[in-house]
Amino acid sequence: MVLSGAExxxxxxxxxxxxxxxxxxxxxxxxxxxxxxxxxxxxxxxxRHEQAAVHAADGFxxxxxxxxxxxxxxxxxxxxxxxxxxxxxxxxxxxxxISGQVPTAAIGQDAFQExxxxxxxxxxxxxNYLVKDVRDIASTIRKAFHLAxxxxxxxxxxxxxxDVSMQKCEFEYPAEVAMRSxxxxxxxxxxxxxxxxxxLLEARRPMIYTGGGVVLSDAAEALTKLARALGFxxxxxxxxxGGYPASDRQYLGMPGMHGTYEANMAMHYCDVLLAVxxxxxxxxxxxxxxxxxxPRKIIHVDIDPSSISKRVKVDVPIVGDVNEVLHQFLQxxxxxxxxxxxxxxxxxxxxxxxxxxxxxxxxxxSDEIIKPQFVIQKLWEVTGGDAIVTxxxxxxxxxxxxxxxxxxxxxxxxxxxxxxxxxxxxxAMGAQFAxxxxxxxxxxxxxxxxxxxxELSTCKQFRLPIKICNxxxxxxxxVRQWQELxxxxxxxxxxxxxxxxxxxxxxxxxHVGLRVEKPGDVEGALREAFGRKDDLVFLDFQVDQTENxxxxxxxxxxxxxMILSSEDL
Numbered sequence: 001m002v003l004s005g006a007e008x009x010x011x012x013x014x015x016x017x018x019x020x021x022x023x024x025x026x027x028x029x030x031x032x033x034x035x036x037x038x039x040x041x042x043x044x045x046x047x048r049h050e051q052a053a054v055h056a057a058d059g060f061x062x063x064x065x066x067x068x069x070x071x072x073x074x075x076x077x078x079x080x081x082x083x084x085x086x087x088x089x090x091x092x093x094x095x096x097x098i099s100g101q102v103p104t105a106a107i108g109q110d111a112f113q114e115x116x117x118x119x120x121x122x123x124x125x126x127x128n129y130l131v132k133d134v135r136d137i138a139s140t141i142r143k144a145f146h147l148a149x150x151x152x153x154x155x156x157x158x159x160x161x162x163d164v165s166m167q168k169c170e171f172e173y174p175a176e177v178a179m180r181s182x183x184x185x186x187x188x189x190x191x192x193x194x195x196x197x198x199x200l201l202e203a204r205r206p207m208i209y210t211g212g213g214v215v216l217s218d219a220a221e222a223l224t225k226l227a228r229a230l231g232f233x234x235x236x237x238x239x240x241x242g243g244y245p246a247s248d249r250q251y252l253g254m255p256g257m258h259g260t261y262e263a264n265m266a267m268h269y270c271d272v273l274l275a276v277x278x279x280x281x282x283x284x285x286x287x288x289x290x291x292x293x294x295p296r297k298i299i300h301v302d303i304d305p306s307s308i309s310k311r312v313k314v315d316v317p318i319v320g321d322v323n324e325v326l327h328q329f330l331q332x333x334x335x336x337x338x339x340x341x342x343x344x345x346x347x348x349x350x351x352x353x354x355x356x357x358x359x360x361x362x363x364x365x366s367d368e369i370i371k372p373q374f375v376i377q378k379l380w381e382v383t384g385g386d387a388i389v390t391x392x393x394x395x396x397x398x399x400x401x402x403x404x405x406x407x408x409x410x411x412x413x414x415x416x417x418x419x420x421x422x423x424x425x426x427x428a429m430g431a432q433f434a435x436x437x438x439x440x441x442x443x444x445x446x447x448x449x450x451x452x453x454x455e456l457s458t459c460k461q462f463r464l465p466i467k468i469c470n471x472x473x474x475x476x477x478x479v480r481q482w483q484e485l486x487x488x489x490x491x492x493x494x495x496x497x498x499x500x501x502x503x504x505x506x507x508x509x510x511h512v513g514l515r516v517e518k519p520g521d522v523e524g525a526l527r528e529a530f531g532r533k534d535d536l537v538f539l540d541f542q543v544d545q546t547e548n549x550x551x552x553x554x555x556x557x558x559x560x561x562m563i564l565s566s567e568d569l
Contacts, residue, residue, distance in 0.1 A: 001172075005134040005165040006031035009098065012141040013042045015173045018069050020045055020060060020433050022053040026073025027113065028100025031165040045433065045462065048454040050077050052426040054084025054097060055452070059423075059430025061093050062413045063388060065218055067148050068095040068430065074102055075113030078159075079120065083420060085155050086124035090417025091239060092216060094153035096144045103163040104132055117159045126154030134167040139174055146177040151184030152304040153216055184303060188320035193328050196299040196316045197336070199272050203297075204344040205351075206232045207270035209255065209284075212239030212416065213277015213302060213322045220244065220409040222326035223276065229333060230340060233352055235263040237278055239416040242406035247385075252352065253361075256284040257553045258398045261360040262352055264551075264559040268294055269351075275300045277322040280312045281417075282555075288312055290558025301325050360551045360564050361402060370519050372396065372471045372543045376403035379441060379469060382526040387439040388431045390414065392424035392448030395477035398549045400443040422451025428466045429455060439467070439530060446472040446496055456509040459536050467529045468538045470502055473545045481548045485569065506538035517542045 003011065009032050013021065022045045025033045036044050047053045050072045057068030068088075072081045078099045088095050102111040118130045127147050129140050137160065144156040200206055214223050214236075220243045227234045227250055235255045236243045244251055253260030255267050267273070267285070273296055278284070285291045288311055300307075300314040301322060308317045318325055363373050376399050379387070389404055390413040391397040397414055406412050413427045428442040449470055459466060471477075476494040483491050503513030512535045516525045522541065529537035552563045563569065 001170060002168050003171045004031065004168050005137050005160065006035040008137045008171050009141065010035040010039060010042060011171055012138055012173060013069065016145050018042050021069045021071050022047055022056040023071030024050050024053055024077060026077050026100060028074035028102060028162045029071060032071065047458050049452065050080035051084050052452045052455045054081045055087065055423045055426030056430040057095055058084060058088045058093050059390065059413055059427030060434050061095055063410055063431040063434040067145055070095065070097045073100045075115050078117040079115060082121060085121055085157065087415050087418045087420045087423060088155040089124045091212060091415065092153050093155065094148040095155040096148050097155060097157045099157060099159045101159045101161040104161045107161065121157050125157050128157040128159065130159045131164055134164050135169045138171060142174045143177055143179065147182065185319050186321045186324050188301065188318040188325035188328050192316055192318045193332055196318060197329060197332050199297050199299060199316065200230065200274060201338045201340055203272035205269060205271040205348045207266050208232050208234040208274045208276065209267060209278055210234065210240045210243050210276040211237040211278025214240050214243035215409045217277065217322040219323035219326050222323055222330065226326055226329055231345060233266050235267065237284055238401055240278065241401060241412045242409040245407040246405035247407050254401055258402065258549050258551060261358045261551055261562060261564060262355040264562060265355045266352055268559045270296055272297045277302060279307045285312065286553050286558045287556055367519055370522060370541055370543045372399050372547055373403050374519060375469060375471060375522055375541050375543065376400055378523045378526055380404045382523065382530055383439055383441065387441045388413065388435060390424050390427035390431060390442045392444040393419045393421045394445050394448060395481065395549050396443050396445045396471040421448040424448060425452050425455050429458060429464055432464045432466055442466055442468045444468060444470050445477060446470060446474065446499055447476050456506065456511060460510045464536060465534050466536050470538065470540045471543050472540055473543050474499065475545060502538055502540040511536040511538055513538045515540045
């Protein structure tokens with residue numbers, strides 16, 4: 001079968017069973033768009049900005065276990081996509097980005113809309129390709145999908161010059177991929193697992209610390225079985241929320257900079273720590289030197305060997321797919337008569353319950369002004385904890401993570417590693433395409449939402465019934481908080497002036513807008529919004545401008561140096 005390069009691209013997407021491509025057309029990809037037009041198997045979603053295309057594909061991937069796909073043109077199309085690519089790279093999200101390029105003869109000639117896309121994206125992709133021969137398109141796209149979804153997932157970019165998309169050759173999609181230099185280890189070493197299990201069973205103060213790897217490898221079920229079989233306390237990072245049910249007694253809440261007192265204290269004072277699909281980043285353990293002061297044995301399970309002992313020295317490294325390794329743990333535990341020492345574990349839980357009684361998540365409710373924490377709590381109640389919740393980046397992100405109790409994985413979509421403002425609405429779009437019948441809520445702030453607010457137009461075109469919860473405090477909230485606490489109250493450029501009337505702006509896009517100013521109206525507004533099954537509803541909550549996110553560990557401090565409230569300052 002002889003096809004053009006553009007037709008081969010689409011046939012490859014069909015072979016990979018791609019449902020949606022999020023993109024924006026331009027000169028270098030017009031032949032690919034022509035091939036898209038001539039088929040109906042792969043659906044294209046026209047966004048209003050290339051950054052949103054990549055974010056939406058990213059959100060689709062986070063809400064499923066599938067590879068997200070974005071399509072952009074050369075030059076500014078590719079550079080607009082870089083923020084989305086870097087966001088996915090930092091959080092290990094499986095994606096394939098197809099970018100157009102100027103004709104091969106024009107590469108390096110400063111042609112119209114030419115940039116070195118491969119060079120620009122090299123630091124923030126798992127891999128990238130420039131395809132110079134039409135005969136290489138099929139094998140390259142096959143490799144791209146394989147790389148994106150296997151091992152430690154990540155974005156892979158395929159750059160296709162315009163003339164290559166016009167050329168023709170015979171099409172055959174490779175049935176298998178053979179890459180000599182890429183063979184990720186899936187199963188953990190049985191001896192290392194045996195050693196790790198012995199440490200865990202002998203521990204007097206054990207702790208399980210899990211991250212986004214549990215979600216990415218669909219290992220939540222295996223993790224839950226292991227944690228319950230051992231009876232150990234457990235914490236999920238910001239990226240791992242939902243990997244273990246938040247409503248379970250063994251769950252101590254999120255660790256780190258804005259984690260709970262009990263999770264941080266247990267992390268610091270445990271004698272054996274099992275780290276699963278997490279990377280000991282600075283927002284979780286604080287100062288590594290402070291973390292190392294308390295002696296403990298550390299077991300680290302990760303698909304990426306370069307993540308092990310990168311920031312914290314590990315005693316028992318286990319390289320492998322998290323889901324595979326946890327099942328190996330369960331098999332060895334089932335075969336062993338040994339169990340944790342009950343008296344030691346009871347004493348440890350007694351200490352943890354004492355930490356819990358500090359009630360670090362309490363806040364002062366008001367009948368006069370809306371507290372942002374209250375909005376999230378009501379959102380959880382109204383949705384029964386069953387919504388897919390996306391967030392932008394800032395105070396609202398932390399409140400959503402703290403007060404919406406996630407019992408299942410892939411219900412919480414946010415930018416963890418890069419901290420990208422503007423992801424919330426495109427993530428919600430991707431999630432809604434992935435799960436058309438599920439409630440999807442975007443928790444955002446008045447600054448973040450304006451980064452990609454043009455996507456309200458995309459939502460109208462595709463009738464996406466997303467519910468946007470804007471925690472509007474008229475500030476760059478997290479910036480203001482740091483300026484208040486650590487910069488002497490000098491609020492340099494953190495106040496958001498000249499804000500639009502978001503409710504009316506949403507209506508201008510053809511959606512429903514609600515402005516909510518009183519605490520007594522919060523629940524009713526949320527119920528009205530989620531009762532509108534077919535409408536996007538923009539809820540503009542006028543929240544307390546002075547509210548800060550607590551608990552908090554100041555940058556450079558240790559986990560035990562926590563500010564629990566303004567009274568600690």
